[in-house]
Amino acid sequence: MSTIKDVAKKAGVSISTVSYAMNDKPNVNPETKEKILAIAKELNYTPNVVAKQLKTNETKNIGIFISHLSLQQLDYIVTSAKRVFEQETYNVIISNGKSASQLMLNRYVDAAIIMDDQLSNETISQFASYGSPVYLYDRNIPGTNIISNELKEDEIIENLIEQMYEKGYRSFAFLSGLKDSSQHRLRYKGFKKALSQLRIEEHLFIEGKGTIESGYKIGKEIKLLKELPDFLFCSNDLMAYGLIQALKEQNLKIPNDIAICGFDNDLFCQHVKPSLSSIGIDYVKLGQEAAENILDVILRKKFRKPTHHPYIIYFRESC
Amino acid sequence: MSTIKDVAKKAGVSISTVSYAMNDKPNVNPETKEKILAIAKELNYTPNVVAKQLKTNETKNIGIFISHLSLQQLDYIVTSAKRVFEQETYNVIISNGKSASQLMLNRYVDAAIIMDDQLSNETISQFASYGSPVYLYDRNIPGTNIISNELKEDEIIENLIEQMYEKGYRSFAFLSGLKDSSQHRLRYKGFKKALSQLRIEEHLFIEGKGTIESGYKIGKEIKLLKELPDFLFCSNDLMAYGLIQALKEQNLKIPNDIAICGFDNDLFCQHVKPSLSSIGIDYVKLGQEAAENILDVILRKKFRKPTHHPYIIYFRESC
DNA sequence: TTGTAAGCGTTATCAG
């Protein structure tokens, strides 16, 4: 492991000159610089970022912390954010849970984009108090250096139900994932709000497990109901897939006997029969926007107003 | 941002004593320690890891570098590896491409698990030369600190074809993803090797794009063939899904008219009709094994022999 | 244009 000293010694100059040369400072003699760079290469020298960091107090790393690594769209968020960050020579790091907390508390990242339930508000606030900008997609907390742009999934569902009401649907049901998931709870909240505003007093609530199998099982039991709802919202697409399968096996017609909509706009929505209506969030825009905002704060100390979330309700055959 | 100095001053002790207290060294007086810890908490002091790093030359971070962030199984690898690492207070960082290279070159991680085409052998070797252990799943390079356990997907396919031959299949076709993907090329390599060993001279090769749509399109064109192959291997499940759909629309019977097998053991293999045979890799074991091996090297300077990869060929209705 | 030297926040050696 060669250091700046080794290079300086071999080049017969001082370490500051090496530092200047390595950092492209304008003051250094072209010949000296050339010589230094050559020797650096020869010695396989790369500056120790840690030491550099200790001086400059920045890591050039950005954290993207997301609980659901299985999220099909993870790649979209990350790739679009990376494109923005890497242009300014920032590195992008993904993590979650305990590791993510540590990375923040230890200032291993200069900024963070967050969609991770497991991170506490305290951790986030502490991180922001170091002067590091945070972009929050999963909650709303006040504070300097914190930009909250919560994905208001409840409002999205509310909007969906209203649209379905206008289309003439009158009885509604909600198929939830595991109830202890804050995501599903939030979606249900929006559902209930819409109904209460529409003065619809009753609705069916079913708790599933978020998987295809669980949707299927529930679909098989649906004939136990005395009356089918007009419209069933599934809190994710996977359950909707299983459900549709089961309904078809019972010769129920979708959307005539029962209309269905999922959430996530999964890859297969267009490929199941009938094709599944679903709600999709534009994760590419999401990643890009957060990245640009953060860079604005870091580079130009400028806070932009977060824009509204790009989501689309894809109406297909199922409703 | 309070530092060790602030704590020392307020506690009326020297910085070394604070350091001892913070690091649970056995030499410090319990009362002093208690006092120091209290003050540290009061001042919201967390040790600066960067400074610590500069001394100790370790980061307590482990990198997992994977090109395909969309990989459904990413979560399995990471979660199982995290469980192992976090037990020893290591943090887990995911990244790829340019950022990943930087993280390695700059020694931001103490070790790495790699499945990322975009990382060059040079980068990896350089990283290993710092004394940092590397666990490679996507290639095989020699060197100290490097453990290569390449996923020999060619051998897996070879094995599959042999099994199909024993079952009586005689004419084989290969549906590839984009040809410039090293993964698909490797799978095709194994396919060809098996055929040559079985002395089968001819086979059909089709290049797709790796998507459902591309599989569908190819399925629609398949009637142009004068003769269907007995068995068609699809280099990923997505293409197989599209293909199956198209074949069904032409009233071709699977597996009687043509048998099909995919790769990845995607979530939907069991749910399409006919259910899709596929090859699945046990990513949970993968992550865990790499993690344990790396910890063995870091903590105990002990190199284990990598075990063979856990993969399973799931035979379902499609072949 | 280059060199000297202080300092970033720790850890660790050595002395007390």
Next chain:
DNA sequence: CTGATAACGCTTACAA
């Protein structure tokens, strides 16, 4: 058990 102090590898006034 505690305190001074050197050192980790770099950046950056300031001096030359």
